[in-house]
C-alpha cells in the first residue's frame with residue numbers, strides 16, 4: 001500500500017482528499033502546514049504528497065524546496081493541489097520540483113488522472 | 122413525452138445519424154431536447170415534435186440530432202492508443218512512407234481533444250518522425266463540437282483530464298478562466314463536418330483511422346457498413362484504432378486485430394481487394 005501525505009490548512013479539503021485517496025488504496029496522513037509536513041516527512045518519507053500552496057507558518061512552495069534539499073526528499077512524488085491557477089505559478093511549482101499540478105476545484109477523476117500520469121497508480 | 126413522439130424522434134435520429142435510442146432513453150431525449158426547444162423559442166416538446174413532423178429536413182432536425190450525440194472525450198483518453206501510435210504505428214509508417222506525409226483521420230473528433238492529443242504527441246517525437254509530416258483530419262457530425270474544437274479553448278476541468286502538466290505548459294495559454302491551445306497545435310489539425318453514414322470517399326485515403334467510442338452507439342449492421350467502407354479508405358497496412366470497449370470481431374473481417382496491441386487493427390487486403398500502393 002502506498003502512502004500519501006495530504007498537506008492543506010483546510011480541514012474540509014483534507015477530509016475530501018483523504019476519502020478520494022483511500023478509495024484509491026492509499027494510506028493517508030495529514031499535515032496542516034508546510035512545517036508540520038516537513039516534520040512528518042522526517043519521521044517517514046511518504047510515497048506521495050498532495051500539496052496546497054497558500055498555508056500559514058510555511059507555504060507549499062517553501063515546503064517543497066526544503067523537502068527536495070533534505071536527505072531522501074527527492075523520492076516522494078509531489079502533486080500540487082491549489083487555487084493558484086495561472087501559468088507562472090505552475091511553472092514556479094514545476095521548477096521547485098513538483099511532479100504534477102492540480103488546480104482546485106478538484107474531484108476524484110482529476111486526482112486519479114494526475115496520479116496515473118506520474119505513475120502512482 | 123408521448124410514446125408515439127418518442128418513437129418518431131428515435132426513428133428520425135437513427136435515420137440521420139445511426140444513433141440507436143431505446144425506449145429506456147426517453148428521459149435522455151426529454152432532457153436533451155428541452156434546451157433545443159428553448160433555444161428555438163418553441164414552447165413545449167409536443168410543439169417541437171410537431172415541427173419536426175412537418176419538416177424532416179431542416180436545421181431543427183440537425184439541432185435535434187446534434188443534441189442527441191454524446192460528446193464525452195478527454196485528452197489522451199485510454200492512453201494505450203497513443204502509446205501504440207508512438208511505439209508501433211509511427212515507427213512502421215516512418216520506415217514505409219519514405220518521407221511522404223502520414224495521414225491520420227479522427228472519425229469522431231468531438232470537441233478536439235483526441236486530434237490535439239495526437240498533434241501534441243507527434244510534436245514531442247521530434248527526430249523520431251524522421252522528417253515525416255503528419256496531417257490530421259478531425260470530423261464529427263456535431264457542428265457544436267466542431268466549433269469548440271476549432272476554437273481550441275478548454276475549461277480548467279477539461280485541461281486536467283488526461284493532459285500531463287508538461288503538455289499544458291508547452292501548448293496552452295490561459296485566457297480568462299479558460300485555456301487556449303497554441304496556434305501551432307491548432308493549425309496541425311483540420312476539421313470538417315462529416316456524418317459517418319454518408320459517403321466519405323471525398324476525404325481521401327488515410328494511414329491511420331481513430332474511430333473510437335462512436336460505433337458503440339450504432340447497431341451491428343451500421344457498424345459493419347461503416348467499417349467496411351473505412352477499410353477501402355486506408356492505405357495498407359491501414360491502422361484502425363478503436364475504443365477500449367470496442368472490437369471489429371464478430372462485426373467484420375476486413376480489419377484484423379494486431380497481436381498484443383489492444384484496440385489496434387490493420388486492414389486485411391485479401392478481404393477488401395486492396396493492394397499496397399506503389
Ligand SMILES: C[S@@+](CC[C@H](N)C(=O)[O-])C[C@H]1O[C@@H](n2cnc3c(N)ncnc32)[C@H](O)[C@@H]1O
Pocket residue numbers: 137138139140190191192193194195198228229230231232235260261262263266315316317318332333334335364
Ligand atoms: C463519445 S464521442 C467520442 C470522442 C473521441 N473519439 C473519444 O473517444 O474520446 C462520440 C462522437 O461521435 C459523434 N457522432 C455520433 N454519430 C455520428 C455520426 N453518424 N457521424 C459522425 N460522428 C458521429 C458525436 O457527435 C460525438 O462527438
